[in-house]
Amino acid sequence: MSLKYITPAERFKKYLPKDYVELVDYGPFGKTQEEAGPGNMGQFKELVEEHPMCSGCWMAYYIRLIFASLPNPEDTVTLGTAGCGRLAISQAAVPFIYGNYGDQNAMASGLTRAFRLRFPDKTKDVITIAGDGGTMDIGFSMTMHSWIRGEKFTTIMLDNEVYGNTGGQSSGMSPQGAVLKMAPKGKDFGKMPATELARAAGCVYTVRMSPTNIKKAAKIIRRAIFVAREVGPTFIHAYTSCNIEYSIPTHEVFADAKAQEKDRFTFEEYMTDEAKEVIERVEAEEKAARMARKAQKTEAVN
Amino acid sequence: MSPNPEKKLEKTLVDINYLLKEAPREKHFITGAQAMAEAVKRASVDMAIAYPITPQSEVMHLVGDIYAQGHIKEYYRAEEELGTMSAIAGAARAGVRLFTATSGPGLLRGLEAIVSWPGHRVPAVLGILTRVINAPLSIQPDNIEMAYMMHCGAVMLHAENQQDTFDFTLAAFAIAEKVDVYIPVAVATEGFFVTHAKGYVDMTPEDMALTEFDPVAAPVPAMDNETPPARIQRDAPVQKSNFMSYLIHAVWQQEIWDSNKRAMKYIYEYLGGPIEVKNPESEVFLIASGCAAAQAREAWRYAQEAGLSVGLIKVRAIRPFPIDEIRDTVKNAKSIIVPEHNIIGWLCKEVKAAIPNGGIVTEGPRVYGGMTLPVELIMKEIHNSLGLEYDLKL
Numbered sequence: 001m002s003l004k005y006i007t008p009a010e011r012f013k014k015y016l017p018k019d020y021v022e023l024v025d026y027g028p029f030g031k032t033q034e035e036a037g038p039g040n041m042g043q044f045k046e047l048v049e050e051h052p053m054c055s056g057c058w059m060a061y062y063i064r065l066i067f068a069s070l071p072n073p074e075d076t077v078t079l080g081t082a083g084c085g086r087l088a089i090s091q092a093a094v095p096f097i098y099g100n101y102g103d104q105n106a107m108a109s110g111l112t113r114a115f116r117l118r119f120p121d122k123t124k125d126v127i128t129i130a131g132d133g134g135t136m137d138i139g140f141s142m143t144m145h146s147w148i149r150g151e152k153f154t155t156i157m158l159d160n161e162v163y164g165n166t167g168g169q170s171s172g173m174s175p176q177g178a179v180l181k182m183a184p185k186g187k188d189f190g191k192m193p194a195t196e197l198a199r200a201a202g203c204v205y206t207v208r209m210s211p212t213n214i215k216k217a218a219k220i221i222r223r224a225i226f227v228a229r230e231v232g233p234t235f236i237h238a239y240t241s242c243n244i245e246y247s248i249p250t251h252e253v254f255a256d257a258k259a260q261e262k263d264r265f266t267f268e269e270y271m272t273d274e275a276k277e278v279i280e281r282v283e284a285e286e287k288a289a290r291m292a293r294k295a296q297k298t299e300a301v302n
Numbered sequence: 303m304s305p306n307p308e309k310k311l312e313k314t315l316v317d318i319n320y321l322l323k324e325a326p327r328e329k330h331f332i333t334g335a336q337a338m339a340e341a342v343k344r345a346s347v348d349m350a351i352a353y354p355i356t357p358q359s360e361v362m363h364l365v366g367d368i369y370a371q372g373h374i375k376e377y378y379r380a381e382e383e384l385g386t387m388s389a390i391a392g393a394a395r396a397g398v399r400l401f402t403a404t405s406g407p408g409l410l411r412g413l414e415a416i417v418s419w420p421g422h423r424v425p426a427v428l429g430i431l432t433r434v435i436n437a438p439l440s441i442q443p444d445n446i447e448m449a450y451m452m453h454c455g456a457v458m459l460h461a462e463n464q465q466d467t468f469d470f471t472l473a474a475f476a477i478a479e480k481v482d483v484y485i486p487v488a489v490a491t492e493g494f495f496v497t498h499a500k501g502y503v504d505m506t507p508e509d510m511a512l513t514e515f516d517p518v519a520a521p522v523p524a525m526d527n528e529t530p531p532a533r534i535q536r537d538a539p540v541q542k543s544n545f546m547s548y549l550i551h552a553v554w555q556q557e558i559w560d561s562n563k564r565a566m567k568y569i570y571e572y573l574g575g576p577i578e579v580k581n582p583e584s585e586v587f588l589i590a591s592g593c594a595a596a597q598a599r600e601a602w603r604y605a606q607e608a609g610l611s612v613g614l615i616k617v618r619a620i621r622p623f624p625i626d627e628i629r630d631t632v633k634n635a636k637s638i639i640v641p642e643h644n645i646i647g648w649l650c651k652e653v654k655a656a657i658p659n660g661g662i663v664t665e666g667p668r669v670y671g672g673m674t675l676p677v678e679l680i681m682k683e684i685h686n687s688l689g690l691e692y693d694l695k696l
Contacts, residue, residue, distance in 0.1 A: 006532045106392065
């Protein structure tokens, strides 16, 4: 009944908030990516529309993109932790579980396993979306162990290289030398090798990227989710600048993301053979379905 | 990792009233750890998450064994206690019946997650097999960690012996899942003294188990995208500096503590009440919980033999605390003695706060660091209270 749980009875519709009814009528639930995906953002009722993020927040853009890319939003649960990211994630029309500091991957472990117990024949996508502090510092042990245990869900790290929400302290993912609060003389060690750690811990699909290309970023998010369903833990390390703490003028946020893409966030994609098989199969199926729909449309026009 | 579908055991599912009160019982001579695990075996638990710490480990080893036997559907050893308790909170959102246990320092390590369980409406059962937490470190069954658990909203039961451990643990699942409660229930008992020592336990049959968890019968639906109304948590924590969010937090916490209070009627229904009273007309009362209640019971027996006017109140429920019941029982008492297995005397403080004339409460006797509580120490306090001489020979 997954989709029905949000569908109101027709006679109650007029009493429900307009926002909710629009989400049911014009949102992405039960729709394909061509109908309601990143390619036509702004033309459908998106899962996350309101958020209290700073003007020019690249993280907010990426979060919007994550929700627009979900292969199965009606059966997705997200988990997060303290930080800027959760301010937007918790505004999305997808269940969001907010636990304690940095424990998103431990919660997701329990949730994923329990879902598989209760719904052995259904796909329930579980995604943790947390910042660099939550994922690599305070939640490090829980992140690593969820990967080591082979938990089947996707971890997305919103790396803004700083503790944005607590006021700009250095994190394990801040670059070496960065002068930040609690690193008053400059951070004295380099960025933690997140994707390397993920691979060593058993992630079967990892990506490091600066998500400047919407189509590509969406493809990666979907790949990570498809692989996690069947094979094992997947990890996306995305650069989502903090334009406030790093003083990036709003109109230069995109240029900065582009620049990082050529430098510290060059695109890096890793997958195991098993993960590759899943990706090739799913993408071939999607392509076939797309072609079939196109053919059907053409036929209908003719 | 995968569920255990090959191990589907045939069981008769019965409700908690039948299981606790009517089901046939057979006497076994087992440890407290076994008693807790045997209760878990009969509770149709879906998932148990384990992390080792002495003296709790024995319980979760046995729970692992009963998982392997097919009594539980999912079990794993987590990375540490915070990960364990967080995973319980995550799994609870999927709508399954959950169990874990911990001890002393482990409880404190997991406390950040545990104290958020009531507010998140996590109806899990937590075994607390008590242990020293303060330096210098020791593995002995001091029960000071219970003091830290008392203020999070969870229901807390304190078992005196192996039999209590079995019955309380079974009842805990039913209490936690009541629609008007739906908060975690902790079952505490002393490590080693109960967990590793054997006692007689009247147990229900192994092929009889509690009716299965019903995630739909909940005041908050599971976040499984299945159960209307949609449970989409918007702006989860209250972190905005405005009056409305303070109010939301305040109201929610009130509801949690009201849920805690509402558990009392089920403590009456399943455990016969939050206290057990002997000789209600006495001048002097012993009030104790857990293992200290066993020692107090022994002192009470000595006192009966000596013809002294001594009564006994064993406290089964620490939360909700039986304020009215205790106040009513001791209304004519001249003196109250509270033997405890910890240095701060948390039960003593609770008792003092519960009665109008707290001055009649004797602080102690207390043993800590996990030492045993000699009955003679309690006898000395009884004699002091009655104005009698007592030659204390330990």
